Amino acid sequence: MKSTVRSLWSRSTPGLAVTTCAMFLVLCFIFIYPLVTSVNPLTQDIENAFAPIGTPGHVLGTDNLGRDTLARLVLGLRTEILVCAAGTLLAAVVGTLVGILAAYFRGLSDLLMMRAVDIVLAFPNLVFAMLIVALYGAGDLTVVAVCAMAFFPNFARLTYGEVLSLRRALYVESAELFGGTRLQVIRGPLLRGVGPLVLAQAFLTLAFAVGLESGLSFLGLGITPPSPSLGLMIATGQQYFMQSPWQLLIPSIVLVVLLVALGYVADWVRDLLDPRGVTRVRRGARTGFAQRRNGMSFGQGAGA
Amino acid sequence: SAEGGSTDGRGTEASQTLKIGFSAEPPGFKTGVDQGSANKQLITLVRRGLLSYGPDGKVVPALASKYEVSDNNLTYTFTLRPDLKFSDGDPLTAEDVKRTFEYLAVPGNGAADQTSFANIASIGTPDETTVVLTLKKPQTALPKVIASPLSAIVPENAVDANGAPIGAGPFMVSEYRKGVSYKLKADPNYYDAGSVKLKEIEMTFMPDAQTRVKALVSGQVQFIDYVPAADYKTLENAKGVKLDTSHGLYGALQFNLTKGPLAVPKVRQAIAYALDLKAQNQAGTLGYGTANGGLPIPVDSEYYDEKQANHFAQDVGKAKSLLAEAGYPNGGFSLKLLTNSQYFGFTERAQVVKSDLEKIGITVELETGDYANQIAKGNSGSYDLMIGGPPAAISDPSALTGAFIGGPTFVRSAGINQDLYAQLLDKGAQTPDGPERKAIYQKIGDIYLQDVPFVTFGMGTAAYAYTDALKGFEMLSGPTVYSSLYSMATVQLSD
Amino acid sequence: MNARDDILLTVEDLDIEVSGKSIVEGASFSVAKGEVVAIVGESGAGKSMTAMAIPHLLPPGATRRGSIRFDGDELLEVSDAGMRRYRGAEIACVYQEPMTALNPLHTVGDFLTEAIRSHATGARGGQRRPQELLDLVGLGGYDDLLRRYPHQLSGGQRQRIMAAGAVAWEPKLLIADEPTTALDVTTQRNLLAMFRELVEREKMSMIFVTHDMGVVADIADSVVVMRNGKVVETGDVYSIFARPAHEYTRSLLSAARALHTSEADAASPAAAGAPEKPATPAGTGAVDPPVLEVRDLVVEYRRTGLRRRRTEESRRAAVRDANLTVARGETLGIVGESGSGKSTIARSILGLTPATSGSVSIAGVDMVGLRGRDRRRALSRLGVVFQDPTSSLDPSLPLWRVVTEPLWRSGKVRDARELRRRAEELLVDVDLDPAWIVRRRHELSGGQRQRVAIARAISHRPDVLIADEPTSALDVTVQVKVLDLLARLQREHGFACIFISHDLYVVSTISDRVLVMKDGQVVETGPTDEVIHNPENEYTRTLLGAIPVPDPVVQRGRRELAGAQ
Amino acid sequence: MGVVTVWGVVTAVFLALHAVPGGPASVILQGGAGGGEVNPAAVAALEKELGLDRPLFVQYVTYLGDLLTGDLGDSIKYSAPVSEIIAAPFGNTAILVVIAIVIGCLVGISFGVLSGNWPGSVLDRVLSGLLSVAVSTPGFVIAIFLSLFIGMRLGWFPSLGYQPPEDGFGPFLYHAFLPSLALSFGFLALVGRVTRTSILSVRREDWVRTARGMGLSRSRVFRRHVFRNAINPVVTVSGLQLGGLLGATVLVEQVFNWPGVGSTLLNAINGRDYPLVQGIVIVFAVVFILTNLLVDLMYRFLDPRVEG
Ligand SMILES: Nc1ncnc2c1ncn2[C@@H]1O[C@H](COP(=O)(O)OP(=O)(O)OP(=O)(O)O)[C@@H](O)[C@H]1O
Ligand SMILES: Nc1ncnc2c1ncn2[C@@H]1O[C@H](COP(=O)(O)OP(=O)(O)OP(=O)(O)O)[C@@H](O)[C@H]1O
Ligand SMILES: [Mg+2]
């Protein structure tokens, strides 16, 4: 893992470094701003509803309940990122585990697990999410669960394909030969082997998760008010679009920028992990990667 | 042609086809069941009862040209107009009235005004055009009940849960596209067919409020219902569009009185003092509703009591001391507030409640979901607080009965102490209008202020918006607001 | 060399840069009409770049400087669009990778038709019909060939198809970039014969890129030797082989010859540095009880999965009734052409491919039915070196973890410091710098990787070392060093060794006994000398004859002999 | 295999739906905003009529049994066969999806080809940038903007609404354009990016050099040896994306008030119309499985190397 990160860093481009730094700064801002500001994103001031951009004390104006848009944006972003990252993490862990186990042990476990994955994939994400929300009620934890369940198949499929070819790789076979138990092989070469791919996929999934969450919030099924989320802000902003278009534009722009940045980082991680770049490898490995790459990363999610 | 839909209705020779952007797909034609605003509005167009509401909300004759009440207030004699027909051409007789009213009286049929009809001891039909209702006990509001669209007379083949879309109203259903639209056309069999100007009504279902507003502004429809308060400003300023607003149903914070701190009346009083009704009105109706507490009685009603309505003016200090008296100094407990994200005003109100209650140390956690979720949880009483409102189908203080008396349902606070109110409410319902009746309801109000089984926010807001080419539309106010489409029988599109 | 007016192509002071990096510097050589020029050198020397610079088929970002005169035209001054006139029609190419150089979506017919139509008719007379072209490259006998896709052809067939496409317009110059490297010896021999025939019949010149001195000896008229992007020597094939001027040429030759020392007719001078055969401790292995014994081994590959249909091929046995034994300190060589089942034997000894029937026993312990810990313990007596050093090393581990993997996996040594110490020792053992224990796979060259793989294989002192083509991926010079190393380690550690290769001469330098395989069956087995000098089996004889000897005189003599027979 | 997946989907939906709080009877009787009190007796009566009072297991087995005979059951809300009810919305959604796919393929592939052929150029940067924005922007955000700006502000296309195809196909398509466009964005971007990557990697393949070495013209090399080979992964990815497209219709249809299967589904879930939700999800699953199958077949057809 450390070497992966190191090699990634050494091969970054200026544009990328800027993006990464910007993302890092934004992250810092999101987490530090609430600590230093006195503006509470939940404080209502109905008299002051729909204050325009640039109002003193409300740099980005206020919403329908007179709450400060900047503060809500920051808190919304933080909630969004935390919730979606938690969901993505869970999806990555479960999906990777399922994929590895199914591909490594094959047989019945393969059949059962990958069938379960197929079943989840056969539901469009949003439908799936709506059912779960209807089941457990809206809320942060539900969003985490929704992301985990909706996106674990992406990871499962990815690691499944990768492990299927990895387990035939000579170095994995030799690990078994040299006396590695199955558990050791899984923890060792297999996990290390899928690590970079999972990492790249995780960034992409994070973007998908943010998209899904904002869609859910838009339908009122995501994060519960009054805590803000980008989707909620867009949904509310749309209601008052005629009165105060910025309340729609600001969160939309932030959402798109966030997603673009995530996608960019995901692309970058994926491109840099392309073995063609890392070492001169044989052609076999090359075509293998090409196939995998086409199978990976997208899943559902884009556009949802 | 129908292309674009943007020019229709504004041409020189007005086409008299009214396109409506309708807030929901009406669930159906179940006889007497209150299936929401969309359904009531559709019924208002397609069916008719013995009576209906005039432009000012007063009861006016409809299928019955007149009625007489006996001196003891127990016998009502209705005289039907001659040669009434249903839209399918079948004659409408006193028998149909009897059958309909008897159906409405059966509890399992789910009629909204079931108790009113159950109060009818017998229905006599001396001839084809005379109906005699004999009541068990007097009911002052009976004419209003009968004027409600839910009491419309239906033919024999429609008196059931899957009722056919047939009635004796000014319009008849000519086409129904599931999930898309209803098309209505003028019913030649309507008793007053001559004064119906509209030839056709096209109701397209647009569940999303923004969509309706967009559709109206861009000219794709000429009339929309259930305009969200958020868009009043926009529509007031839009050219060629008229916005009618009035007061709608009451909003309230309901309690679950069966458990925890909320079982203590002082705690409920404290909460009532903590709430800022003005902010509520602002958040839930953007200021177009009213901010009055007390009993949910419309401000323009003669039974409205100004003093009671302002009893719980926001007073955080008092709220805190009440909490302390009740044994909860500084609050310190937390409550689950049930609401839904499907309809405008609910989460908005909930957020204000949350911020108000947190000022007196009560933690509030919102629970949202779709409306079905709220109904289910509300019906089973699995909530502490809920954004809701008392039911009312008619503009009469006797409608208060629904807010206090009856089986467990989401429209009433769970575990309400019905014995406190039952007797007085019964008396009020039987007493004819007058000072005696007013005193009874005042007394109920005093009990309410001590007991606080729910906190009334004030009246909600309701609005219709339409092209200003539409002349003659009259919006009703208060509980009867969703009967406003009665006036569609006489409106006209000009150019 | 040749008279001036005979010259077809002159390359002078050619520099090639790829994205600012100098790849080839000042290369000069010429090709006469009808001449075959071989470009040789180790991997990465710039051979392909030099050759591909002529038709300007370099990778994007490559720039050329200097002069390339072809048939009187200065090619460096011709625009890319203008080069179209030359490509295919005047200068045609055959590439190294037969698998990827043909579009997988086009049938042979499509390919040939496209080659024929690539230039406007009437420009020159020469278009032929696809079937004609197939006849030309010796594929006339198959009737459905035109409708087949590349993946339905063998490697040799693919190369022939490419050659057929290349001669569609009777080019004046044919550039063949290592067209036989990926193929086995018998196929290689046939292809070389085909190229010779084509050149003679079509009166073409040819540039033949290769790193195999045997091939050079077989086909070339003159030789260009390259190293690190520079041409170090050019000359007539006989003089180069007889009197190599440059030191690099000499080392190239001696390495190549080292692998042929045991050739029966030792016409080539014995070279220095040939690996010494390890002295078997107890004379012959027959005395010792075998450490490894394989009895009646049958291996069939069965396609797994429910969807796969069982095809005829899938049920064919990859190994049929193989028997072999190896004793302590003994080396058994297994040879055979590609697909003959060599690796399959190794894999089923290691338990990586389940045997269909038969038995494998290691130091008397029968492996069949052994599970879990017992099995791991038995397996820990084996060490293995795979053909592909790259994929056998975990890319994400540092070398000290890699080479000591058998130790920590088996739990013999757990302490990290101790592991590092052992790793350093092991690296020293295989002539690598002990400081490299912190490096990772991608920081090593191919030869170094193979050494690491060997170090790992012997780290736990196995009783048997199984080496599956450990040198096939390596350059000759490196190959010799690795073989040396193996021999030395065997002397020191005394393990038994199974050495697999498709090159009979490589095997002979290191083995005590040899086992020859064909189509999954053992066709001949015996002491190395006997098999090499007196092959009993017809197939063994063919195999021996197919390997080009790195000496033009001998090689051409052998060829004529074979042709006369 | 597909059957097993469908069965799993059916079971999952069935269990999930029945575990969701709120039943169809009370929703039907209450009817949404402004509705009145629900009489418990009436709820019980309706549930009995709908067969919802039976044990869950019995309902499940009955449902599966009906399903085996091809019967999706009756919608609770509309009291009519589910298959009848979803036919029209599915048709409407299919139109949106088909138009979105056509737009997505045409534009996406052109973008991908242009930027893949001149990697690193200004054109490439601009197009790639556009594609990354498009791939990242959620469908509903695009839908809102298209509807508000192109529809309302500029008035080029109807900002929302639907004209039944029976009333003329022209107006129908005219109304379908913006929602399709909104739907196509993510898909378009995906196709564009896959095309670009694919072209970039095919350009490096040896057979392209072989083709150039034969003296073929640039355009011929591109058409026959680059594009043709690069298109396979595009087919695969876009096929697999169909599920995502179907999912995205829910929000887009909401914004444009398009009476498609997405809004039907949303209403069915809100109304707890069990058979209707189940029916729609089953059709989704079947469509998904069929597309996967189709993609497989296509792949075999397009690539002779895949064993048939
Ligand atoms: N596309 C490329 N971009 C940059 N450098 C390259 C490229 N292809 C080859 N090289 C470099 O050019 C040098 C010469 O490569 P070339 O392919 O000519 O070697 P070669 O002698 O043919 O070796 P081999 O026997 O392995 O084919 C090598 O150092 C290689 O790393
Ligand atoms: N995993 C597999 N599944 C099916 N068939 C296989 C598999 N591996 C090898 N074979 C087949 O088994 C036969 C023997 O293969 P093997 O790899 O043992 O040959 P080899 O002698 O090692 O060849 P090479 O010199 O090319 O390495 C071949 O026909 C091959 O196609
Ligand atoms: Mg080369």
Ligand SMILES: [Mg+2]
């Ligand atoms: Mg092999």
